[in-house]
Amino acid sequence: MFSLFRPTACFDRLADIDLAEVRRQGYRVLLFDVDNTITCWNSGDIAPEVVRWFGWLREENLRGCIISNNSAGRLQPLADELGLDFVAKARKPLPFGYRQAMRQMGGEQTTTLMIGDQLMTDILGANLAGISSVLVTPIDLSREFRWTYVNRRIEKLIRRPALAGVPRGHF
Numbered sequence: 001m002f003s004l005f006r007p008t009a010c011f012d013r014l015a016d017i018d019l020a021e022v023r024r025q026g027y028r029v030l031l032f033d034v035d036n037t038i039t040c041w042n043s044g045d046i047a048p049e050v051v052r053w054f055g056w057l058r059e060e061n062l063r064g065c066i067i068s069n070n071s072a073g074r075l076q077p078l079a080d081e082l083g084l085d086f087v088a089k090a091r092k093p094l095p096f097g098y099r100q101a102m103r104q105m106g107g108e109q110t111t112t113l114m115i116g117d118q119l120m121t122d123i124l125g126a127n128l129a130g131i132s133s134v135l136v137t138p139i140d141l142s143r144e145f146r147w148t149y150v151n152r153r154i155e156k157l158i159r160r161p162a163l164a165g166v167p168r169g170h171f
């Protein structure tokens, strides 16, 4: 059961992920959660190191798509700033939004990588969609959507067994 919540790898921060290595691993399409992965919750501010990292993404010819349960109004400005596509109201962890994003970006299951901060939505959804995933540490837990707080409580219980043996800081 815990394997449904198991990511392929864990990293402390988005900007710690080596995109040349991501490419060597065969990934071509990256799907991104937004809140607490790219920005703080409901914030439009993107850290300079994150902006630079998305520049690297383009240099590596990797295609990126935001997949979020948030609205298009929230996602559009971020997607425009970072040069990404997006799928809004994705209803993670259901796999349909992931499949839509893969179709949109021309990604196969074996060449698509999901990156997000929540086991209960981002990582579970990736496993249901049959794709690899990276769990990043949330940027700032002090500001979050109310419902996410409930997820975090459950996540606390499953975190240790779900992450047992998962590589940290590398693939």
Ligand SMILES: [Mg+2]
Binding pocket: 033, 034, 035, 036, 037, 116, 117, 118
């Ligand atoms: Mg998130």
